[in-house]
Amino acid sequence: MISEYSLVVSLLIPLIATFVLPALKPRVATWISALSFLIPMVVILALLLTLQEFEVPILALNAPIGDFYLLSDPISNAFGFTVCLVSAMVALYSLPYMKHRFEEMVEAGEIKDITWEFRKYWFLYNLYAVSMLWLVYAGNLILLYIFLEISLLASFLLIYMYGYGNRQWVGILYFVWTHIAGVLALLGFLMVGFSNQTLALHSLSTIGFLPWLLIFLGMVVKLPGLGPHIWLPWAHAEAPTPVSALLSPLTVGLAGYVLLRVYLVDPSFIVEYRDVIIAYAIISSVYAGFSVFKQKDYKRLLAYSTVSQMGYVLIAICLGSYGLIGVVIQYMSHAFGKSILFMTAGAIIATFHGLRDVAKMGGMHEYVPTIANAALIGFMTLSGILTIGMFGEFYILAGLTKVYGFNLTVILAVVLVFIISGLYSFYTMKIIYYGQPAGYEKPRFSKLLDFPLYVIAFFSVAFIFPPLSTALLSGMKILLGIGGGMP
C-alpha cells in the first residue's frame, strides 16, 4: 500500500508544480521544477530496486473504454525513472540556456519581457515533461493517447514560440507529422477498443491485424523510421535546446514504449512480419548512421543519430524476450546519451553566441573541457562503451541468435549498425572537440550548463554495476517471463 501511495503522490508533485511554477521567479521556478522531478525519480528508483509491480485504479468507465489505472511494473519504472532524471537535469540546464535565448530574442525584438516569457516557458516545460511521465504509467490506451497529445501540444508550442530559424514553419511541420502519428495510433486504439470492448491494458486480449498495422505505422512515424524520419532533423535542430534535450531522448523513444506495451498484449503482428520489420529497421538505422557524417549542424547531426538509435529499438522489438529487454535498455541508454549530447550542443550555442556549425568548430576541448568530456560520455553511451548502452547491445545480440540463429546476413547487418554508431560518435568527437583549436576565447559559463550533464553521466555508468543493473534486469526477467531456469 505504501508503494502505491508514494507513487501517486510523487506523480502528482510535478503535475501540481506545473501550475505553480508560472507564479514564481525564474530562479526559484528552476529549482522547484527540478525538485518536482527529483522526488518522483527517487521514489521510482526505490520501486525499481524493489521490483514492485502493482496497479492503482483511477476510474472505471464503460465499454469500450474500460478502466483507467496507473500501471507500475519494472518496465514503466525504468521508463519513468529515465523521464524523471532527464527532465530534472534539463530543467536545471534550462535556466542559463533560456536566459541566453530570451536575451537573444529581446535583442532581435521578438519578445519584450524575459520574466514573463519564463513564466510561459516553465508552464509548458513542466507540462511537457509531466505528460510523458504520466504516459508511461497510463494503464489504458486512451489515457496513453491523451498524454501523448498533451506532450505533443506542449512541445509544439515551445518550438513555435522559442525555436530557431524558421520556427513557425518548423513547429507546424512537427505538429503535422506527429499528428499523423497520433491519428493513426488513435484509429488503431479505437479499433482495439471496439473489438475488445475495453482499452485497459490488463484486460486486452487480442489485437487484430489492421489496428496493429495502424498503431505500428503511427509509431514508425513518431519513432521515426526511414522515410518519415525527415521531420526529426528539422524539429530537433530548430527547437530550443532544452526542448531538443527532451524531444529526442524521451519523446520519440516513447513510441517504442507504446509498441512494447502493445506487443506484450499481442505480439502476433511483429512475429508475423518480423523479417520485413527487421530489414526496414536495419536499413533505417544504417541509412541514418551514414547521414550523420554529412551534417554540418551539430544539432542536426545529433538528430540523425537519434534516427539511427531508434532503429535499434525497432530491431530489438523483433527479437523475442531478449529483444524486449533490449528495447527498454536501449531507450534508457539513448535517453541518457542523447540528452547529454544535446545539452553539450546547447552549451556551445549559449557560450559561443549561436555557434552550431561544425565546420567552425575544432579543438573545442581547449575552450570548454568540461563540456567536451561530457560529450565523450554521451557518445560512449550511444556506442555502448562502459555504460548502460553495453547491455542494450548485448541483449539485442543475444536475442538475434535466439531468433535468427547463425543467419550471416542478419548478423553482419546488425553488427554493421553497431559499428557505424561507434564510428560516427568518435568521428564527431574528433572534428568538434579535438584537432587544432579554432581560435576562440576561453569563455566563463554557468555551472548549470555542465553539472547536470555529469549527473546523467553518473547514472549512465552506474547502471552497468550492481545494484542498479541487478535490479533492473531481474525486474525485466520476471516481467517478460524469460524461462524458468536458464535457457
Next chain:
Amino acid sequence: MTEGMIEELPMMGELLALLFFSPIIASFPIAIAWGIDPRPEWARKLPVLSVFGLFVSLCVALYILFNVGELSPEAEPIKYTVYWLPDFNINFVFIFDYLSKLMGALTAVIAFLIGVYGLEYMRDDYRLGWYWFFFNLFTASMLLVVYSDNLLMLLIGWEGLGIASWGLIGHWFRDDDELSYVGVLKRKVAGLNMFWSPSTGGWRAISTIRIGDMPMFFALGALFALTGNLNISEIPWAGLEEKIGVVGIVVLMAAFLMGPFTKSAQLPFSEWLMTAMTGPTTVSALLHSATMVAAGTYVFMRLSWYIQPWELHLEGYEYVYILVLFLGLISSLYAALVATSTRERKVLLAASTMSSLGLMFASAAASYWIGKFAVLVAFWYLITHAFAKATLFLVAGHLIHETHDRFLCGDMEVARKLKWAFVATVIATIFLSGIPPFTAYWVKSGMDGVMHHLEHEFGLLPLALLVTISAIYSGFLGKFLSMNFFKGKKVHLHLHGGGIMSTAYVLMVSMLIVILGLYLTSHEEPFVEFFHEGLLPSSFAVGLIVLVAYSIGLFKPQLESPIGQFFSDRMYVMFLNDYIVPKIGWAVAKVVDYGNMLIDFTCHQAIPQMFEVYSAGIRFVQNGSLERYLRIVIGFVMLIVVVAVAAGWIV
C-alpha cells in the same frame, strides 16, 4: 561456488575492490583539480597519488600471485564470485589460475614502473588530469580483463582498454607539436598524407577497434543465447560444435577473434598501432607491453587454456586454429620487415611489437596440435617481451626528451652521456632477440620446438617462417641500438634531470635478468622444458643465426635499397585505412544525403505545393459568377454526349 571459497579467500572482496578501484579513485584528485582549474602549480604534485593507486594495485596483484592457490600450470583454477545479474547467470567471476595470476602481476609491475617514469616524463604537460585518469583507467581495465572469467565482465575491461587507449593516443589533441606526429610532415604518396596527428591517431585506433569489438560482442551474445553461460572456464566448448556445427563454430570463433585481432593489431588491422605512437611515450610503453595489445593475445591464450582444443580434435576448432597460426606468422613477418626500414624510434618499436604479437598468436594456436605447452611458450614469450619492450620504449622516450627528435639518431656521445639508457638498451635488445644464453633464447627455443612439431601437418613452413622472423627481428634490434648510440647522426643533447626516468627503466630491464634466473634454475614446468629445448643443437643453431643477424644490424644498420622505402611506408597498408574504407563510406554518405534531400523536398516542398496548386484551382472555380458555373455544366453535358456517342449509346 562462492560459499566454499569465502573461507579460503579471506577479504577477497575488499582486496579485489582495492585492486580495481584504487588506481581509478586515486586519479580523481588530479582529474578533478585539473578540470576545475587547469594548470595550477599545486595540482602538479597530485600525480603522486595516482601512482600510489597503482602501487596499491601492485601490492594486491603480488599478494594474489603468491598467496591465492598454487602457482603451477596444472593447478585447479580458483574462482571468486560477486553477484551481478544472477537471474541471467552472469556474475563478476574472478578467476585465479596460472595465466591470470602471472599476467596480473606483470601488468601491475609494469604499470607501476611506467607510472613512476611518467611522474618525470609528463611533469610539464598541459593535460595532466586527462593523462592520469586514462592511464590509471587503462591499468584497471587491463587488470579486469586479466582476472575475468566471465566474458561480459571481461568486455567491460576490454572496452575500458579501448576508450583509454583512444584517450591516451590522442592525448596531445591540439595537434600543434611536431614531436607528437607520426611520419614525415608534409610528405604525400599518391595524394595521401603520410603523416598523422595525435587526434587522427586516436580516431584510427578507436575506429579499428570498434570494427573488431562488435563482432566479438556478437559472439558473446550468441554464446549466451546458446549456452546460458558466459564463464570461459564453464562454457561447454566441445558440446557447442555438436549444437551449431562446423560452420557455426568457425563463424562464432572468427567473430570472437575479430576482437583480439584488432586489439593486437594483426593484419590487416595493423595501421592503428603504428599511428598510436602519437601518444606520450609512457602510453606507448604501457600499450605495447602489458595492456591493450597484449590483451588480445592474452584472451586468445585464456580461451585456448579452457577450450583445450588438443583434447577435442574437432574440425571447426581446427580451421580456426589454422587461421590464427598463419595469420600470426604472416603478420609477424610483415611487421618484422616493416621494422627493418622504419626511421622513427617509436614506430620501429611498434612494428616490432606487432611482430612479437604475431608470434604469440601463432605459438598459442599451435596448441591445437601440441597441447598446453604451446600456450605456455606463448605466455612466457609475452612476459619476456613485455619487460624488454617496456624498457625500450621508456629509453626511446628519454631519448626523444633529450634530443627533441623522434627519428633514430645519436652517436657514441649519447651512449657516454646517457649511460643507463645505453646499458638498458643493450640488455633489452640482447635479451629479447634470442641470443643464447639470454632470456628470450630459452623461450624462443621452446617456440622453435613447437613449430618444429607442426612438421607433420604443415611441413617445415612454420619453422622456416619463425627462424626468418627471429633473424630479421634481432637484426632490427641491433639496428635500434646502433642507430641510437653508435652510428646515428650527431645530435645536440638537452640534458636535464632524468633520474626518475632512468631508475624506472633500469628496474624494468633488471626484471629480464630475474626471469633469466628463473629459466635457468627453476625445476618446474614449463622452465625445465624450455631449458631442455635450449640445449638442443638445432635451437643453438637458430641462436647463432640470430646472433649473426644482430651483429649485422649493429655494424651495418643502414643499407640503401629501393625496397626499403616500400617497407618503410609499411607496404602501403594505410591505403586501406585512409583511402579505401573512407572513400566507400563517404560515397555511401553522399548517396544517403541525396536521399535525404529528396525525401525532404518531397514531403516539405512538393506535397505542400501540390496542395497549394489544387487549392488555387478549386478557388479559381468557386468565384461566385453564374456564367462560370453554367459553362462548367455545359462543358460536362457536352463531354457526356461525346462519350455516349463514342460508346454507341446514342445512335
